[in-house]
Each structure stands twice: as C-alpha cells, then as structure tokens.
Amino acid sequence: xxxxxxxxxxxxxxxxxxxxxxxxxxxxxxxxxxxxxxxxxxxxxxxxxxxxxxxxxxxxxxxxxxxxxxxxxxxxxxxxxxxxxxxxxxxxxxxxxxxxxxxxxxxxxxxxxxxxxxxxxxxxxxxxxxxxxxxxxxxxxxxxxxxxxxxxxxxxxxxxxxxxxxxxxxxxxxxxxxxxxxxxxxxxxxxxxxxxxxxxxxxxxxx
Ligand code: HEC
Numbered sequence: 001x002x003x004x005x006x007x008x009x010x011x012x013x014x015x016x017x018x019x020x021x022x023x024x025x026x027x028x029x030x031x032x033x034x035x036x037x038x039x040x041x042x043x044x045x046x047x048x049x050x051x052x053x054x055x056x057x058x059x060x061x062x063x064x065x066x067x068x069x070x071x072x073x074x075x076x077x078x079x080x081x082x083x084x085x086x087x088x089x090x091x092x093x094x095x096x097x098x099x100x101x102x103x104x105x106x107x108x109x110x111x112x113x114x115x116x117x118x119x120x121x122x123x124x125x126x127x128x129x130x131x132x133x134x135x136x137x138x139x140x141x142x143x144x145x146x147x148x149x150x151x152x153x154x155x156x157x158x159x160x161x162x163x164x165x166x167x168x169x170x171x172x173x174x175x176x177x178x179x180x181x182x183x184x185x186x187x188x189x190x191x192x193x194x195x196x197x198x199x200x201x202x203x204x205x206x207x
Pocket of ligand 1: 115116119120121122123124132133134136140141142143144150153154158161162163164166178179197198
C-alpha cells in the first residue's frame, strides 16, 4: 500500500555522490554530460564464460596433454587415410604399401584366411608351412618376397612347377586378400632370402 502522505516518485535522478545501490554504482566520470552505471555482468553470462574456461581446460587435458581421446584433427586424418586406402583397393591400384596395410586389417585377413584354407591349404598346408607348395611363412622366397611379387605369383601361377594361376579363378580382390593374409605372417622390412626352389618335406631332393 502506498502511503498517501508520501509523494509518488515517477523518475529517479541519479545521485552522483551516493551510489544508487551496491550493485549499480555510478561511475565517477562524466563525458559529454553522460554518466554510466557500473553495471554488473549478468550471472548467466559469467557462468557461460567460466564454463567455457573450464571446458577449454578439460578439452586440452583430454585431447592434448594426456591424450585420452583421439584429437579431432588426428581422427579426421586417420579417417581420410582409411578412405584413401579403401578407394585405392577398390580402384585396383595395389602396391606393397597398401598390401602391408591390408595385412593388419582384421576384415581383410578374415576373408583372406577363408580363401587360403579353401584354395591354397591343400598344397601349402593350413599353417602355411608348406607341403607340395613351398613354406610361405619363412623368409625364403623363390619368386620374390615382396607382397606385389606374391600377388604376381598367385595371379599368374608357376604352371611348370605345379602352382596354378589363380587370377582367372579368384580375381584381384580375393588374391589381394589372400596375399595380405600370407604377409600378416611377416614383417615389413624383414630380410628376404632368395632361393632356387622348394623340396617337399619327406621327398628325396633331386640329385
Ligand atoms: C596344387 C598345389 C598348389 C596350390 C593349390 C597352390 N599352390 Fe602356391 N605353389 C605351389 C607350388 C608347387 C609352388 C612353387 C613354385 C615353384 O617352385 O616355382 C607354389 C608357390 C607359391 C608362392 C610363391 C612362393 C615363393 O617362395 O616365391 C606363393 C606366394 C603361393 N604359391 C601362394 C599360393 C596361394 C595364395 C594359393 C591359393 C590361392 C596357392 N599358392 C595354391 C603349389 C600350389
């Protein structure tokens, strides 16, 4: 209730000496006859600011300092590289580098293993250690020990020695998978020992 004896105040003149309130004090300066209140920043604004500071600290710690997470720019790079690999595989532009990468790709290896066990194991043994066909897990190679050499041998075969040409039967993709499977038993840069041929275990070597 208004007290009828008190005059109704419609407009409050700022008093330059006495602050209007604790929060909104008048600043001492006057420019061009204009005075300013020292307005406090709203709480929501301040909390947003503090929030971003805390977030920046946590983000930095998580991604940069302790590397709990893969930083987005790194994740993007890895994804781009994976896409490039997939595109190269699809385009059929194989090289040693790509086959080595495929040799650590679980999906490729699972497919390569199936092909190996159904098509190759009868001569090379399921554990790849060789029987009619040579050992594929040692470092000795007759036709070259780089992934692309094996691609060529598998595709074209060595008909005179009893290794069939798998190109027409399996196609490039299956051959690349099975080559990747063979090289998953090897390491990049390992020593390659060229040899003239393979003697089946238990067979009498040619004189
Ligand atoms: C009928 C038996 C037979 C089958 C099946 C066979 N291979 Fe062979 N493979 C051979 C023989 C024999 C050689 C050795 C050729 C030589 O002495 O020149 C050979 C050689 C190879 C080599 C070259 C090894 C070297 O030291 O250079 C690779 C790689 C290979 N085979 C992979 C495969 C793959 C992969 C498959 C299945 C898709 C397969 N082979 C199926 C008999 C076979």
